[in-house]
Amino acid sequence: MSPSDPAELERAVPRAAYPWAGRRVLVTGGCSFIGSHLVEALLAQGVRHLRVVDDLSTGKLANLAGPLAAGQVELIQADLLADGRAREAVKDIDVVFHLAAIHGGRGFIDLNQAKCARNLTLDGIVIDAAYQAGVEKFVFASSGCVYPVELQSDVNRTVYLSEDMVGPPFSADGMYGWAKLMAEETLRAYHKDFGFKSVSCRFFTAYGERCLESHAIIAMIGRAFLKLDPFEVWGDGTQIRNWTYVGDIVDGMIRAAEVVDDGSAINLGTEEPTRVIDAARQVLALAGHQAEIKLLTDMPTGPLNRVASNQVARERLGLAPRWRFADGLRRTLEWYFATHQAGDVAEGFERKLVER
Ligand SMILES: NC(=O)c1ccc[n+]([C@@H]2O[C@H](COP(=O)([O-])OP(=O)(O)OC[C@H]3O[C@@H](n4cnc5c(N)ncnc54)[C@H](O)[C@@H]3O)[C@@H](O)[C@H]2O)c1
Numbered sequence: 001m002s003p004s005d006p007a008e009l010e011r012a013v014p015r016a017a018y019p020w021a022g023r024r025v026l027v028t029g030g031c032s033f034i035g036s037h038l039v040e041a042l043l044a045q046g047v048r049h050l051r052v053v054d055d056l057s058t059g060k061l062a063n064l065a066g067p068l069a070a071g072q073v074e075l076i077q078a079d080l081l082a083d084g085r086a087r088e089a090v091k092d093i094d095v096v097f098h099l100a101a102i103h104g105g106r107g108f109i110d111l112n113q114a115k116c117a118r119n120l121t122l123d124g125i126v127i128d129a130a131y132q133a134g135v136e137k138f139v140f141a142s143s144g145c146v147y148p149v150e151l152q153s154d155v156n157r158t159v160y161l162s163e164d165m166v167g168p169p170f171s172a173d174g175m176y177g178w179a180k181l182m183a184e185e186t187l188r189a190y191h192k193d194f195g196f197k198s199v200s201c202r203f204f205t206a207y208g209e210r211c212l213e214s215h216a217i218i219a220m221i222g223r224a225f226l227k228l229d230p231f232e233v234w235g236d237g238t239q240i241r242n243w244t245y246v247g248d249i250v251d252g253m254i255r256a257a258e259v260v261d262d263g264s265a266i267n268l269g270t271e272e273p274t275r276v277i278d279a280a281r282q283v284l285a286l287a288g289h290q291a292e293i294k295l296l297t298d299m300p301t302g303p304l305n306r307v308a309s310n311q312v313a314r315e316r317l318g319l320a321p322r323w324r325f326a327d328g329l330r331r332t333l334e335w336y337f338a339t340h341q342a343g344d345v346a347e348g349f350e351r352k353l354v355e356r
Contacts, residue, residue, distance in 0.1 A: 004271075004310075004314065004320045005320065006320045006321075006322050009314060009318050009319065010318060012318065015255070015258075015318065016258070018045075018257075018258040020042065020045040020046045020047045021046040021047065021048055023047060023049070023094045023095050024049040024051075024092055024093050024094045024095075025047050025049065025051070025093065025094065025095045025096075025097070026051045026052075026053065026089060026090060026093040026096045026097070027039055027042070027050070027051070027052050027053075027097045027099060028052075028053050028054070028080060028089065028096070028097070028099055028100035028126060029053075029059060029099035029100035029101060029141075030052030030053070030054055030059070030064065030073070030075075030097075030099070031052060031054040031056060031059025031060055031061060031064055031075075032054070032059040032063070032099060032100075033063070033206070033208070033211045033212065033246070034099060034141070034206055034246055034249055034250070035052070035054070035059065035063075035097075035099045036059075036063035036064050036210060037208065037209075037246045037247070037249075037250045038097060038099070038250045038253060038254075039052060039064060039067055039073060040066075040067065041250045041254060042097075042254065043067060043072055043073075045254060049074075050067075050072065050073050050074065051073070051074045051075075051076065051089070052064065052073050052074070052075050052076070053075075053076045053077075053078055053080060053085070053089040054075070054076075054077065054078075054100065055077065055078060055079040055080070055100075056077060057079075057102075057356065058103075058104070058212070058356045060210075061075075063210050076088070076089060080100055080125065080126055081118070081121060081122055081125065086125045086126050086129035087129045087132075087133070089126075089129070090126070090129045090130045090133040090135055093130070093133065093135055094135065094136045094137070095135070095136060095137045095138075095139070095257055096126070096130045096135050096137070096138045096139065097141070097253060097257070098123070098126050098127070098130075098138065098139065098140050098141060099141040100122065100126070101119050101122065101123075101141065102115050102116055102118050102119050102122070102356070103119075103176065103356065104212075104354075104355065104356035105212075105214030105215040105216065105219070105353070105354075106216070106234070106300045106301065106302045107214060107300055107353055107354030107355075108214055108354060108355060108356050109145075109173075109174055109175075109176040110174060110300040110302070111354065113174060113175040114175070116174065116175040116176040116179060117175045117178075117179065119175075119176065119179035119180070119183075120178075120179045120182055120183075123140075123179060123182070123183035123186070124183075124186060127140075127186055127187060127190065130196075131190055131194060131196045136197060137198065137199075137257055137261070138187060138196065138197065138199075139198070139199055139200075139201065139253055139256060139257045140183055140184065140187060140198065140199070140200040140201065141201060141203060141253075142180045142181075142183065142184055142200040142201060142202045142203070142265060143176070143177065143180045143202055143203055143204075144161065144173075144202055144203065144204040144205065144267075144269060144306055144308060145173035145174070145176055145177030146166050146172050146173075146177055146180050146181040146184060146202060146265070147161045147165060147166060147172070147173070147177075147306070148165065148166070148170075148171035148172070149172075149173050149303045150171060151165060152303035152304060152305050152306045153303065153304055153305065154304065154305060155238045155239065155240055155275075155304050155305050157305070158240065158273050158305055158307050159305070159307070160307055160308065161267065161306070161307065161308055161309060162267075162309040162311065162312065163202075163264070163265055163266065163267060163309075163312050166184075166265070173303060183200070184200040184265050187199075187200060187263045188263040188264075191261075191262055191263030192263070197261040197262075197263075198261075198263045199256045199257065199260035199261070199262075199263070199264060199265070199266065200263075200264070200265040200266070201249075201252055201253050201256050201265075201266055201268050202265055202266065202267045202268060202269070202308070203244065203249050203268050203269070204241075204242050204243075204244050204268065204269025204270070204306065204308045205241045205242065205243050205244060205269070206243075206244050206245075206246050206249050207244070207245065207246065207328065207329075207332055208245050208246030208247065208328060208332050209246070209331070209332060209335040210246075211246070212352070213345075213349070213352040213353055214353060214355060214356065216234070216276065216279070217243055217279065217283075217329065217332065218332070218336065219353050220233070220279065220280055220283040221283055221287070221333050221336045221337075222336070222340075222345055222349065222352075223283075224283050224284055224286075224287035224289045224291075224333075225287065225336060225337060225340060225342070225345055226342060226346055226349065227289055227291070228291065229290075229291035229292060230291060230292045230293065230294035231280065231284065231289075231291035231293050231294065232294050232296050233277065233280045233293055233294070233295055233296065234276075234296050234299035234300065234301055235276060235295065235296070235297060235299065235301035236295050236297050237275065237276050237277030237293070237295050238275055238277065238304070239275065239276045239301050239302070239304050239305070240273045240274065240276075240304065240305040240306065240307060241273075241274060241276065241279075241306055241307070242269050242270045242271065242272055242273055242306065242308055243270070243274060243279070243325055243328070243329075244268065244269045244270050244321065244323075245321070245322075245323035245325075245327075245328030245331075245332075247322065247323060247328075248270070248319075248321040248322055248323055249268050251319060251322075252266070252268035252313060252317060252319055253268070255318070256268075256317060259316065259317060260316060260317075264316075266312050266316060266317065267308040267309060267310055267313055268308075268310075268313060269307070269308030269310060269321075270308065270310070270321040270323075270325070271307065271308065271309065271310055272307075272321075272324065272325055273307045276301075277293070279325075279329070280293055281293075282325075282326065282329055283329070283333065286329065286330055286333050287333060287337075
């Protein structure tokens with residue numbers, strides 16, 4: 001068993017120097033919440049040729065305001081589903097991080113199956129374009145949604161989802177999960193048959209600065225910011241998640257790009273289970289807001305108990321999450337309170353919870 005302390009792990013699995021400065025890197029969906037953090041982290045690693053392709057359907061230019069103003073990023077605003085755009089995006093690129101997706105929070109992915117199915121096409125086009133263009137390495141933003149939902153149905157039994165639990169007979173979390181799974185399988189097949197180097201990173205319920213209200217933690221922070229009372233929580237509150245701070249997701253993706261070639265999938269998630277009701281109470285306490293919690297049991301909750309194993313990430317990437325939930329939550333809440341205006345947040349707040 002590998003150690004779980006990040007510093008101890010770093011000593012056990014020393015990081016080899018990776019020549020990021022000489023790599024030409026593409027981030028699809030780079031204006032998104034996670035994508036924009038990844039762009040910043042890649043620049044910090046010394047990447048000098050960094051291209052972002054995004055159609056700005058949910059991504060925002062403001063998320064990349066710093067790098068764009070500094071001329072550190074080449075931005076192509078394009079729909080990767082449109083004819084020829086994926087080919088153009090991957091031209092002269094060494095490493096692709098593919099994050100562009102039709103995605104939202106639970107309210108969106110449960111209620112928009114056909115829209116999520118378009119990811120099957122989007123991922124297929126981008127993967128094949130990258131392979132045809134001779135891209136060296138492909139890093140895919142996959143998800144905990146590839147895991148069989150049946151394993152995540154009992155709040156009294158936490159199963160630490162490990163990578164080998166995804167296999168025949170497959171079962172995934174709605175069309176969004178099936179599309180992520182098919183992209184993983186495509187990459188595995190391209191590696192086996194064509195030697196195309198890749199890795200799929202399965203993110204587990206990311207949160208952090210720039211995340212939108214369509215995701216549970218930001219929805220809760222938004223409600224606390226607006227001082228809503230009663231304070232609504234979707235489900236009966238017993239659902240469990242392992243919220244994973246965006247900094248840990250981004251570190252994991254970059255390390256995966258450096259060391260994994262063989263098309264395998266690796267979880268990026270914490271092993272810290274937290275009940276939704278407890279997260280809500282922490283948000284209220286941090287915000288200094290006292291309110292009655294009202295449980296909305298007919299709203300979408302997703303699987304009842306989703307927590308990752310990070311044993312493979314420890315062993316193969318030499319990484320363990322650095323952020324405990326309490327610390328990441330505090331940081332995220334402080335960011336939200338410092339950067340939002342009540343009028344803007346209040347406008348269409350309920351709609352924001354279910355849209356992309
Ligand atoms: N946020 C999470 O908890 C989470 C969990 C698992 C996986 N993921 C994956 O991580 C990635 C980033 O997600 P996110 O939460 O940061 O935000 P997001 O869903 O807003 O990111 C998607 C990005 O892709 C862009 N995009 C969508 N369709 C496009 C198209 N056809 N052409 C070009 N650009 C397009 C959007 O504008 C956006 O910037 C997605 O692939 C998502 O599926 C996120």
